[in-house]
Amino acid sequence: MGFLSPSAVSFVLFVVVPTVGVLVLSLFQWNLLSAGRFVGLDNFERLLTDQRLRNVYGSTTYMALAILAINVGVGLLLAVLLETRMPRWLRGVFRLSYLFPFVVSASAVALIWRFLLNKDFGVVNFWISQLGLDRTDWLGSSAWTPISIIIVASWKTMGFSILVYIAGLRAIPNEYREAAVVDGAGAWARFRHVTLPLLSPTVLFLVVINTISAFQLFAEPRVLTQGGPGDASRSIVEYVYDTAFQSFDLGYASAVALTLMVLLIGLTTLQFVVSRRWMHYT
Amino acid sequence: MNRDTSRRIRSAASSALVLLVLGGAAIAIAAPFVWIFRGALSPNDGELYRLPPTLIPEGPTLANFGKVFDKVPFGRFVLNSLIVSTSITAAQLITCSTAAYAFARLRFRGRDVAFGIVIASLMIPIQVTIVPLFLVMSNLGLTNTLWALILPPVFSAFGIFFLRQHFLSLPRELDEAATIDGAGHLRVFFSVLLPLSGPALATLGIITFTYWWNDLLMPLVMINDTSTQTLPVGLVLLAGRFSTGSLTTIAAGITMAVVPVLIVFLFLQRHIVQSISQSGLKL
Numbered sequence: 001m002g003f004l005s006p007s008a009v010s011f012v013l014f015v016v017v018p019t020v021g022v023l024v025l026s027l028f029q030w031n032l033l034s035a036g037r038f039v040g041l042d043n044f045e046r047l048l049t050d051q052r053l054r055n056v057y058g059s060t061t062y063m064a065l066a067i068l069a070i071n072v073g074v075g076l077l078l079a080v081l082l083e084t085r086m087p088r089w090l091r092g093v094f095r096l097s098y099l100f101p102f103v104v105s106a107s108a109v110a111l112i113w114r115f116l117l118n119k120d121f122g123v124v125n126f127w128i129s130q131l132g133l134d135r136t137d138w139l140g141s142s143a144w145t146p147i148s149i150i151i152v153a154s155w156k157t158m159g160f161s162i163l164v165y166i167a168g169l170r171a172i173p174n175e176y177r178e179a180a181v182v183d184g185a186g187a188w189a190r191f192r193h194v195t196l197p198l199l200s201p202t203v204l205f206l207v208v209i210n211t212i213s214a215f216q217l218f219a220e221p222r223v224l225t226q227g228g229p230g231d232a233s234r235s236i237v238e239y240v241y242d243t244a245f246q247s248f249d250l251g252y253a254s255a256v257a258l259t260l261m262v263l264l265i266g267l268t269t270l271q272f273v274v275s276r277r278w279m280h281y282t
Numbered sequence: 283m284n285r286d287t288s289r290r291i292r293s294a295a296s297s298a299l300v301l302l303v304l305g306g307a308a309i310a311i312a313a314p315f316v317w318i319f320r321g322a323l324s325p326n327d328g329e330l331y332r333l334p335p336t337l338i339p340e341g342p343t344l345a346n347f348g349k350v351f352d353k354v355p356f357g358r359f360v361l362n363s364l365i366v367s368t369s370i371t372a373a374q375l376i377t378c379s380t381a382a383y384a385f386a387r388l389r390f391r392g393r394d395v396a397f398g399i400v401i402a403s404l405m406i407p408i409q410v411t412i413v414p415l416f417l418v419m420s421n422l423g424l425t426n427t428l429w430a431l432i433l434p435p436v437f438s439a440f441g442i443f444f445l446r447q448h449f450l451s452l453p454r455e456l457d458e459a460a461t462i463d464g465a466g467h468l469r470v471f472f473s474v475l476l477p478l479s480g481p482a483l484a485t486l487g488i489i490t491f492t493y494w495w496n497d498l499l500m501p502l503v504m505i506n507d508t509s510t511q512t513l514p515v516g517l518v519l520l521a522g523r524f525s526t527g528s529l530t531t532i533a534a535g536i537t538m539a540v541v542p543v544l545i546v547f548l549f550l551q552r553h554i555v556q557s558i559s560q561s562g563l564k565l
Contacts, residue, residue, distance in 0.1 A: 240409070
């Protein structure tokens with residue numbers, strides 16, 4: 001039993017206690033300074049009428065779905081192109097550059113883009129105006145801030161999706177494609193009727209993994225836009241953070257965190273169903 | 283023109299298109315890094331924001347790097363980040379490998395229930411329990427110390443799951459042979475299974491290290507002192523609200539945070555590429 005004790009101790013202290021804690025806290029009103037007050041289900045009632053929470057979930061879902069679509073769609077395109085015939089070193093260089101942003105911290109990435117997306121001096125707007133288009137207020141307008149977050153977050157994470165796709169593509173036995181060639185299938189038909197169906201478990205897997213991580217978005221909006229203007233680019237984790245550590249409304253923050261937990265439980269359950277299916281394939 | 287030449291032309295055109303798309307994406311991904319490096323070498327903010335940017339700034343200088351250390355305790359940030367990520371990684375390798383061994387090889391009552399609970403806890407990430415975690419740490423008097431960042435991630439459901447899968451893939455005959463020779467569980471664990479687990483442990487180590495090296499939420503919540511901060515928050519502190527201080531100094535700080543990571547990545551890339559695609563496969 002000695003084998004389990006290091007994990008068991010840390011499990012109780014840092015998983016069980018905080019989980020019970022978040023449940024208990026959600027029943028209290030507490031600002032850290034005065035004694036907490038038991039308020040029953042008041043915080044949960046407040047969830048239902050909180051217009052900001054609705055806005056934040058709206059922004060979070062919008063950003064999460066877009067990041068997901070780019071990762072899964074563009075990631076697939078690049079992965080498939082990477083697996084076409086080309087010199088090995090070139091493939092290595094491409095793969096390396098796609099993965100660079102993934103190993104760099106999100107806060108460094110967001111700071112770099114804060115320069116690039118600057119309205120007046122940024123390189124991005126410079127090229128846009130060179131094309132004869134209007135300068136975009138990337139970091140200031142409520143229409144554009146979520147788009148900036150989407151661009152930066154997918155720029156950072158796409159390398160990961162590409163890599164998982166490549167692993168999936170390589171797991172497909174070559175005989176299938178060769179058989180299709182013998183049958184006279186063109187490149188598109190081979191992709192559509194052979195590669196894609198065999199890759200579908202990988203696609204599903206990436207959909208779920210990317211959804212979960214997109215709903216945990218925090219650093220990019222925090223550093224790039226502070227969630228603003230208003231709540232246009234605020235993520236749900238930011239809302240929990242603001243409510244708890246800036247408004248010191250610990251009880252309500254816990255109730256909001258619980259909504260995220262319910263969401264993640266749903267998504268993770270889905271992930272397990274999906275990954276089990278995937279295991280059967282390989 | 284015969285059919286063979288036309289096919290050759292078509293295939294050359296399509297591979298040119300492929301290279302164009304891939305190369306365009308590679309440039310779009312690499313260019314922001316190049317831009318920030320050139321900013322770090324720029325002598326002033328005007329040169330940093332030169333439009334269109336040149337590859338190398340006019341009058342390049344290394345002075346900006348020194349200024350970073352005048353503005354913030356950059357060396358401390360790096361040291362703190364190293365201490366935190368290394369300790370978490372080492373601790374997780376111990377807790378996860380021992381627990382994974384128990385779940386993969388030992389028979390005890392409630393084992394499957396316990397493993398089910400571990401798996402279930404995957405659904406409760408630190409983002410959800412951050413408020414009570416802060417209270418636990420603050421009651422232990424550990425906020426504003428690196429302990430507050432190191433201790434909470436010591437337990438990792440993912441790590442246990444990942445290493446258990448790996449142990450299950452090792453043939454049981456190995457341990458049985460050792461047991462017949464009189465080895466106890468400790469011997470089997472240390473002398474039979476661990477020596478066969480180098481790549482799996484390295485994979486878990488790399489994933490853990492990068493994740494916590496880059497984390498912003500925990501240090502933001504747990505640490506108030508500038509000198510106890512980690513690098514991701516340190517960069518944000520250096521950048522301030524962008525109104526204060528020189529932009530070239532900020533660019534130099536970002537460069538110093540990014541370049542070592544990229545160099546390490548270049549050296550370890552085979553391992554990292556493998557571990558990422560494996561982590562994808564396994565969970």
